[in-house]
Amino acid sequence: MNGERTRILVxxxxxxxxxxxxxxxxxxGYEVASAADGRSAVERLKQEKWNVLLVDLKMPGxxxxxxxxxxxxxxxxxxxxxxxxxxTVDTAVQAMKLGAFDxxxxxxxxxxxxLMMQKIVNQQRLVRENxxxxxxxxxxxxxxxxxxxxxxxxxxxxLAQAAAxxxxxxxxxxxxxxxxxxxxxxxxxxxxxxxxxxxxxSCAALTESLLESELFGHEKGAFTGAVARRKGKxxxxxxxxxxxxxxxxxxxxxxxxxxxVLEDRRFHRVGGTELIEVxxxxxxxxxxxxxxxxxxxxxxxxxxxxxxVIPIVLxxxxxxxxxxxxxxxHFLERLSxxxxxxxxxxxxxxxxxxxxxxxxxxxxxxxxxxxxGAVVATGNVIQAADLGLSRPGAPAAPEAVAPxxxxxxxxxHIAEVLQHTxxxxxxxxxxxxxxxxxLYNKMRKFxxxxxxxxxxxxGGS
Amino acid sequence: MEGIHLWWIGxxxxxxxxxxxxxxxxxxxxxLPVALWSAAEPPREAYDPRRRQWSSTRILRWLLDHxxxxxxxxxxxxxxxxxxxxxxxxGEAQLGGGAAVxxxxxxxxxxxxxxxxxxxxxxxxxxxxELGHAFGLTxxxxxxxxxxxxxxxxxxxLKRDDLCAECRARLARPVERGPA
Numbered sequence: 001m002n003g004e005r006t007r008i009l010v011x012x013x014x015x016x017x018x019x020x021x022x023x024x025x026x027x028x029g030y031e032v033a034s035a036a037d038g039r040s041a042v043e044r045l046k047q048e049k050w051n052v053l054l055v056d057l058k059m060p061g062x063x064x065x066x067x068x069x070x071x072x073x074x075x076x077x078x079x080x081x082x083x084x085x086x087x088t089v090d091t092a093v094q095a096m097k098l099g100a101f102d103x104x105x106x107x108x109x110x111x112x113x114x115l116m117m118q119k120i121v122n123q124q125r126l127v128r129e130n131x132x133x134x135x136x137x138x139x140x141x142x143x144x145x146x147x148x149x150x151x152x153x154x155x156x157x158x159l160a161q162a163a164a165x166x167x168x169x170x171x172x173x174x175x176x177x178x179x180x181x182x183x184x185x186x187x188x189x190x191x192x193x194x195x196x197x198x199x200x201x202s203c204a205a206l207t208e209s210l211l212e213s214e215l216f217g218h219e220k221g222a223f224t225g226a227v228a229r230r231k232g233k234x235x236x237x238x239x240x241x242x243x244x245x246x247x248x249x250x251x252x253x254x255x256x257x258x259x260x261v262l263e264d265r266r267f268h269r270v271g272g273t274e275l276i277e278v279x280x281x282x283x284x285x286x287x288x289x290x291x292x293x294x295x296x297x298x299x300x301x302x303x304x305x306x307x308x309v310i311p312i313v314l315x316x317x318x319x320x321x322x323x324x325x326x327x328x329x330h331f332l333e334r335l336s337x338x339x340x341x342x343x344x345x346x347x348x349x350x351x352x353x354x355x356x357x358x359x360x361x362x363x364x365x366x367x368x369x370x371x372x373g374a375v376v377a378t379g380n381v382i383q384a385a386d387l388g389l390s391r392p393g394a395p396a397a398p399e400a401v402a403p404x405x406x407x408x409x410x411x412x413h414i415a416e417v418l419q420h421t422x423x424x425x426x427x428x429x430x431x432x433x434x435x436x437x438x439l440y441n442k443m444r445k446f447x448x449x450x451x452x453x454x455x456x457x458x459g460g461s
Numbered sequence: 462m463e464g465i466h467l468w469w470i471g472x473x474x475x476x477x478x479x480x481x482x483x484x485x486x487x488x489x490x491x492x493l494p495v496a497l498w499s500a501a502e503p504p505r506e507a508y509d510p511r512r513r514q515w516s517s518t519r520i521l522r523w524l525l526d527h528x529x530x531x532x533x534x535x536x537x538x539x540x541x542x543x544x545x546x547x548x549x550x551x552g553e554a555q556l557g558g559g560a561a562v563x564x565x566x567x568x569x570x571x572x573x574x575x576x577x578x579x580x581x582x583x584x585x586x587x588x589x590x591e592l593g594h595a596f597g598l599t600x601x602x603x604x605x606x607x608x609x610x611x612x613x614x615x616x617x618x619l620k621r622d623d624l625c626a627e628c629r630a631r632l633a634r635p636v637e638r639g640p641a
Contacts (some may be wrong), residue, residue, distance in 0.1 A: 020518060020544040026556055028610060029599040107548045110612035 006121055007049065007134075010034040011041040012056040012083070017106070021054065025091055028117065038062025045074045052120055057084035057091060067093060072099045077127075079120045083108075124135040139428040144186035147330045156312060163310045164190035169262065171247075171307045174314030177364030180285040181245060183314060188241040193281055196240030201233045203254075204246035204437045213270050214252060216261075222271025234267060237280045246437060247307065248288030248299060259303045287438070304305060317359040317366060324355055324366070331367050332382075335374040342380055346373070350384040357389055361433020368433050411446040414439070423450035429440040463532040465493040465592065468524070470503050470562075471539035479565075479581055483537065486585040489591060490607070490624055491632070493532075503538065517542040517553035517562050524560040533595045535588060536562040551587045551617070554594035561591035570614040583614065593624065593632075601628050623633045 008030050012018050018034040025032045030052075035041035039062050041055070053071055057064035061324060068080050069258045078103035084091065092103045102116055143157040163170050166188045172180045181200060188198045206214055209223070217232030232241060250258065261267045266277045284307045293299035319325070328346060346354065350373070359365055373382040375421075404412075416431065421427040429439040443449070465487055469475035472475065484495045503590035504527075520536055528534040542550050542564045554561035568583040589607050601608035606625035611617045624632065 014545075016518075016545045022545045023553075023556065024544065024546065027554075027594055027599050107543070107546055110547050110550065113547065114610055114612040 002047050005029065005031045006051045006124070007031045008033075008052040008054060009041065009044060009050045010054045011038065011059075011064070012054075013037055017056070024113075025117070025192055030117075035251045038064070038067045041067050042070045042074070043077075045071055048059070050075060050078045051124055052079040052117075055080060055082055057082050058086065058258040059094070061123070065091075065098060068095060068098050068100055077124075079124065081116065081120075082435060114304050143183075144189055145182050146186060146324050146364075148320065148323045149326055150315075150323050152315050153320060153323065156314070159310070159312055161190060163187060163312065165192070165309070167281055169281070169307055169309045170283045171290075171309070171311045172283060172289060173290075173311060174285070175316045175362055176287050176434045177362035178287075178314040178316055179363050180287075180314060181243060183312065183459070184241070184243045184285065187283060188243075188281075191241070191281065193240050197237055198241050198243065199233050199237035200243040200245060202245045202437050204249040204441055208251040208254060211250065212257065214256075216257070216269055217272075218270035219272040221271070227269065231268070232269065234261060234280055235276060235311065238278045239280075241281045241283055244282060244284040246286060246441075247284040248286035248293060249291055249441070251279050252300070255300045255303050259306055262303075262306045319364045321355065325364060326350070327366060328354065328370065331370045335371060339371075339374045341374060343374055343377070343382065344380045346370075346382040347384060350382055350387055353384045353387060353389050359433075359461060364435070365433020368430055410442070411448070414442055415448055418443075418450060419446065425450060464496060464535040465491065466496050466498050466529050467531060468498040468528070468534055468536050469538075470520070470524075470536045471565075472503050473539050475499055476577075479577075479584065480537065482581045483535075483585050486589055487535070490589045491592065491596065495631055498529075503540065508540075509543070513541075513542040514543040514549065515564075517544055517550055520562045521555055521558075521560045523554060524562065525558075528560065532559075533592060534560050534618075535592050535595075536560070537584070538562065538564045539566055540564060541566040551589040551611070554591040554632055556594050557597040558595055558600070561588075561595045563587045563591050568614065568617070582622065583617050584635065586617055586620060587611075589604045589622065589624070593628065596632055598624075598628055598631055601625060603627060 008025055010018050010021050010025075010032060011034070011035055012021070015036070017043055018036070022032045035044055041053075041061070044050075045053075053067075055064045055071075064082055064084070068082065071078060076099075080099070080106060081102045082095040082100045083104050085106045095103055100121060104113070104116070143160055146153075146157070148154070148157070153229065160183060166303055170184075170187060172183055174180050183201070185198055188194060201211075201214060203211060213222075213226075213230070213232065213233050214265075215234055217230050217235055218226050220226060220229045244258075253288075257267070260413075262282060263449050265280065266275050268275060290299055290304050290308070294301045294304050328351070332343045332345065335341075339450050354366070354369075357369075361368070369387050370382070372388055373386040376386040377383065397405055414428070417428045417431050418425075421431070425436055425439055425443075429436045432439065434442075463569045467480060467484055467487065469480060471573055481496055484497060484499055487493075489494045496635050504515075504520050504523035507515045507517075507523060515538070520538070522541070524534050524536050542552065542562065544553060549567055552561065552563035563584060565580055565584055568580050568587070586607055590611070593608050600610045603609065603625040606628060607620055607623055608625070608628050609616075609620055611620060
């Protein structure tokens with residue numbers, strides 16, 4: 001027999017039954033123990049793990065059904081078989097309702113007992129194999145919330161797993177929407193700091209002085225409006241992980257401040273003199289080419305080296321198209337709960353449209369498109385039309401236009417979407433499949449403005 | 462004397478051809494001398510009037526009490542055997558113990574079958590099987606090995622009459638002592 005031996009507990013008040021059944025089962029190579037009453041059976045269930053329980057229904061004191069009830073609570077994976085000399089339909093039904101695997105009338109036909117044992121052993125082996133396979137599959141295609149079967153991503157998972165165990169600074173590089181924060185959260189969750197806080201900061205969303213105060217905190221009266229002392233994100237992340245998103249966008253002064261903290265893990269609050277020491281693991285992320293920024297003199301070389309201890313690159317979705325079907329089923333599983341619909345999948349036509357799309361907004365764009373599809377879909381299956389994407393092969397623009405640069409196309413498209421949303425940046429970012437910060441950056445870059453006076457988008461942030 | 466004692470304990474008269482057939486198989490399987498015995502009386506205390514069957518467990522005890530006291534003793538009978546938990550058994554043995562018993566009663570299947578040769582073959586297989594238990598062997602997963610579990614006559618017919626290589630290896634000690 002392969003694998004570990006099946007352990008059987010025989011529970012019967014008659015010694016002769018315990019002996020003869022035990023002897024018969026031992027010859028099959030099973031490990032058999034016995035209990036003379038319900039109470040001692042429950043004790044053995046508390047102490048050791050059993051695969052099969054053969055329980056006599058009628059016993060003085062605690063009867064077989066009570067033992068079965070306890071067994072279901074203590075060891076729900078064990079297969080319980082009820083034995084009785086007096087078969088009644090009622091007790092059989094009651095035992096099966098309580099979760100018994102089978103019901104045997106004493107004395108048993110040898111073939112019946114033999115087949116039942118084979119059935120139990122085979123079923124338990126299948127369950128064990130299934131659990132092992134599921135584990136292996138999850139391990140293979142998943143790193144926390146990130147799913148992928150592409151070879152590049154598998155190597156990335158391995159690196160991220162190893163990096164999680166260390167305390168080194170990690171630099172996550174990837175396009176907008178490729179899942180940089182999701183990866184940072186996964187690394188935090190896999191790290192020894194998992195019990196500590198995960199504090200995300202978007203460096204691009206704030207002005208220099210606001211970001212400085214956000215990161216390091218401030219003392220009361222440090223600047224106009226600083227009415228009370230406030231702790232910064234570095235302090236909030238003590239014992240945990242600080243995620244600095246869009247780190248390539250910070251000013252020269254803040255680059256220097258950040259460098260100092262990374263070097264000696266100490267800093268002053270804005271307007272303060274007290275030196276504050278923190279135990280923080282930093283994960284930084286950017287969609288910028290930092291090496292080029294260093295070469296161009298817009299990013300400090302020393303800070304780059306401090307951040308670039310363990311670089312992890314997240315490939316864009318268009319470079320791992322084989323993951324799209326896996327991601328679609330992963331997101332639909334979640335969206336089914338979120339939108340409270342029993343979504344079974346996407347139609348073949350919808351999948352063709354999804355596979356043909358370029359996904360400039362990466363995984364986030366895919367998720368948003370599927371969310372739209374999930375909301376719009378009238379049945380269980382999302383149709384191509386529900387997605388709101390152009391079909392493969394469909395003409396891009398009917399009117400003839402003079403060729404323009406990719407950047408110009410991007411600018412026009414953003415302007416059109418903003419116009420479409422009436423200046424609502426959040427909504428526009430969702431449609432474009434990028435985050436708000438990135439959209440703000442692009443708007444700044446292309447000098448685009450929201451339509452003035454639109455009440456739908458709250459100001460600031 | 463150590464070795465195997467083959468003992469007819471049936472209600473009817475001993476069939477010398479049947480016992481010789483079993484003896485030859487035991488000799489081949491275990492490589493030990495096999496002595497033939499005969500009892501004057503079957504072990505009547507093993508009879509259960511309520512079930513109208515004979516308790517194989519009580520027969521094992523009887524064999525140990527009345528047997529030669531050394532080696533292994535295999536009782537062969539023609540009465541219907543049972544253990545309390547099962548409707549019948551072809552035989553029973555003490556795992557790693559001194560006694561085993563087998564019966565022809567359920568091997569006449571279908572009951573009207575008159576072919577003694579088939580019953581002899583079946584009995585020889587069950588005799589080697591039960592004595593294998595007495596030598597410490599448990600049921601074997603190798604298809605058609607004589608030590609594979611055979612809860613029905615169909616299963617008995619499907620298996621061979623000898624031990625597989627793995628079971629032989631497990632029996633190392635007695636096999637080493639016997640002729641190759």
